[in-house]
Amino acid sequence: MAEPDWAKLLDYLYKIPGDLYVSEASTPQDEPIDRYFQNKLRENIDFSSKVDEETIFGYMLRDMQENNLIEVERNQSSVTLSMTEKGFNVAHEREQNKKSQYTNKSINRLTWVLAIAAMIQALSAVFTVDPPAMYFIAIGSVFLLVFGAVGIKYGPY
Secondary structure: OOOOHHHHHHHHHHHOOOOEEEEHHHOOOOOOHHHHHHHHHHHHOOOOOOOOHHHHHHHHHHHHHHOOOEEEEEOOOEEEEEEOHHHHHHHHHHHHHHHHHHHHHHHHHHHHHHHHHHHHHHHHHHOOOOHHHHHHHHHHHHHHHHHHHHHHHHOOO
């Protein structure tokens, strides 16, 4: 599932040091500062929707400001975009959740690998048993190995 654009913007602001600042001195002569600011955002953030001027400055930023995630300061010569304390906390929590999901996925896969290794070790001991029991145990073990492989591939993580 793709991240929403507001989360990508918040994540970008979380990872850069300080605020995002664009001054009129850094913009090309024929380009308005708001448009230059939008283009800078597009260069650094891979928005999932093809956002246009109205979406970035009209809706997304306004909604983020209303939810107290960011602050936008505009004047004639500059635009500054910064995170609020609440925005920082939301971004930090999202980052921690991503790390936690990665750790859980790794532990899940390692558990399945260990279970399959234990099954293989058990199968080697089974081959010392008489033939009818050996076949029954071997077939059951194959089903468990297949189930384990499916669990690794399509598990909840």
